Amino acid sequence: MQTSERFKATLKKKVDFPYILHLPTNYNKEITYPLIVFLHGAGERGDNTKFLKVGLPKLLRAAQNYPFILVAPQCPVDSWWTRELHELSVFLKDFLKRYNRRYRK
Secondary structure, three states: OOOOOOOOOOOOOOOOOOEEEEOOOOOOOOOOOOEEEOOOOHHHOOOHHHHOOOHHHHHHOOOOOOOOEEEEEOOOOOOOHHHOHHHHHHHHHHHHHHHOHHHOO
């Protein structure tokens, strides 16, 4: 027998992501900038020093002025991004409210 069912639950978990933030030189909160969300690979979990050695965070350390916002959250050492999707979504919604004027309501 096959039936259609639904699972509902209220999840309460502390969300604590350290992250790297790159803002353009002369950042103006009234301007809407493109946003890049950088999710690192499994080898960079849990330690920001590893995380700065790859991808866009590495390239942006040269302090060049790029006209976009980069946010690069750090996945907990004992987890995977696929397990943190809800938490990542909560983080990004909060981030957008603080750094993108379109979402400040």
